[in-house]
Amino acid sequence: MAKQLLQFTDNGIFCAEGNFYIDPWKPVDDAVLTHAHADHARTGSKRYLAHDLSREILKYRLGADISLQTIPYGETVYKNGVQISLFPAGHIIGSAQIRVEYKGEVWVVSGDYKVEDDGISTPFEPVRCHHFISECTFGMPVYQWKPQQLIFNEINRWWEKNIEEGKATIIAGYSLGKAQRILCNLDLSLGTVFTHGVIENTNDALRRNGIDLPKTVRITPEIPKEEIKKGIVLLPPSAVGSNWMRKLAPFEFGFCSGWMNVRGAKKRRAADRGFVLSDHADWDGLISAIDATGCESVYLTHGYTATFSRYLREIGFDAHEVHTLYGDDEDSSIPEGEKSLIPNPSPEEKGEKAETHNEKTGVKEASLPERQALSPGEDLGEA
Numbered sequence: 001m002a003k004q005l006l007q008f009t010d011n012g013i014f015c016a017e018g019n020f021y022i023d024p025w026k027p028v029d030d031a032v033l034t035h036a037h038a039d040h041a042r043t044g045s046k047r048y049l050a051h052d053l054s055r056e057i058l059k060y061r062l063g064a065d066i067s068l069q070t071i072p073y074g075e076t077v078y079k080n081g082v083q084i085s086l087f088p089a090g091h092i093i094g095s096a097q098i099r100v101e102y103k104g105e106v107w108v109v110s111g112d113y114k115v116e117d118d119g120i121s122t123p124f125e126p127v128r129c130h131h132f133i134s135e136c137t138f139g140m141p142v143y144q145w146k147p148q149q150l151i152f153n154e155i156n157r158w159w160e161k162n163i164e165e166g167k168a169t170i171i172a173g174y175s176l177g178k179a180q181r182i183l184c185n186l187d188l189s190l191g192t193v194f195t196h197g198v199i200e201n202t203n204d205a206l207r208r209n210g211i212d213l214p215k216t217v218r219i220t221p222e223i224p225k226e227e228i229k230k231g232i233v234l235l236p237p238s239a240v241g242s243n244w245m246r247k248l249a250p251f252e253f254g255f256c257s258g259w260m261n262v263r264g265a266k267k268r269r270a271a272d273r274g275f276v277l278s279d280h281a282d283w284d285g286l287i288s289a290i291d292a293t294g295c296e297s298v299y300l301t302h303g304y305t306a307t308f309s310r311y312l313r314e315i316g317f318d319a320h321e322v323h324t325l326y327g328d329d330e331d332s333s334i335p336e337g338e339k340s341l342i343p344n345p346s347p348e349e350k351g352e353k354a355e356t357h358n359e360k361t362g363v364k365e366a367s368l369p370e371r372q373a374l375s376p377g378e379d380l381g382e383a
């Protein structure tokens with residue numbers, strides 16, 4: 001077999017003709033990034049290429065002095081004669097699918113993606129290609145998302161009820177992507193949105209990038225608890241269960257994640273409410289996205305790669321599982337330098353850390369029993 005245009009190496013997805021990597025997990029000379037989540041954008045590479053809207057958040061997370069070129073969607077750059085262009089992935093602000101073309105052969109690396117328009121990220125656009133490298137975080141039939149408006153109606157009604165009952169409202173979602181998606185879909189006539197430092201730093205970076213986010217108030221010790229109780233608090237998953245959070249009692253605590261449709265997930269987070277809201281494609285979304293590429297072969301990088309590749313082969317795709325070190329950004333998007341901002345990690349948080357991938361094997365350890373316990377079709381009632 002001739003050498004593939006994109007190969008899976010120990011450093012990451014590699015284009016030998018162009019001499020660059022896509023979302024490498026080891027430092028390299030030239031890294032092209034799909035988006036700024038920690039498992040896709042890692043420190044130490046000499047040069048980075050990413051979307052314009054990822055500029056400030058990448059500098060914030062990887063260092064202000066990185067060598068970074070950014071381009072808009074649809075613009076082409078050449079590396080050693082290989083064409084590279086970015087297309088919207090709909091996952092978070094600035095997230096891109098990377099299209100690579102050489103001598104008429106087209107590959108697309110999806111990064112993480114979702115097909116629903118979330119109102120804040122540029123909506124996903126299918127890109128025609130011969131070979132598609134896809135995630136499949138939620139590649140099991142049990143994962144079927146409701147339209148986000150239904151979920152946000154639930155969240156807003158819940159917030160309103162908490163205000164009436166004199167309880168604080170705390171809602172958790174990861175700091176880059178989910179937090180801004182929640183923020184932009186809240187009913188802001190109900191009250192003020194307070195943010196944990198990790199989320200507010202992320203908001204600030206996005207605002208420096210020209211993104212017009214609604215007003216938020218960074219929580220400081222000076223703000224009276226009574227004020228906070230009238231608003232809603234956006235918290236990163238790692239701050240859940242902290243002493244600081246307990247001091248807001250009585251409160252109602254909601255958790256937003258695609259994993260919330262798995263039985264028991266809400267309980268493990270000690271959440272009063274679980275809102276099923278994911279920035280990844282669900283089962284139908286994955287299949288429609290892959291279908292729309294018109295591709296011959298699919299390579300699955302992370303998620304339920306075994307189940308999903310088997311299904312794709314059954315319906316006629318040349319599908320392969322590949323080994324990568326991409327993890328689960330639904331829970332692990334806190335940059336290393338920000339962990340100190342999080343007061344008193346809770347037992348839940350420690351559990352969450354175990355849920356991210358094992359660096360050596362790429363296997364999501366703690367989450368495996370939960371996932372293995374699920375058979376397709378089970379739990380649909382909770383979705």
Ligand SMILES: [Zn+2]
Pocket residue numbers: 035037091112329
């Ligand atoms: Zn991601």
Ligand SMILES: [Zn+2]
Pocket residue numbers: 037039040111112135302326327328329
């Ligand atoms: Zn990912």
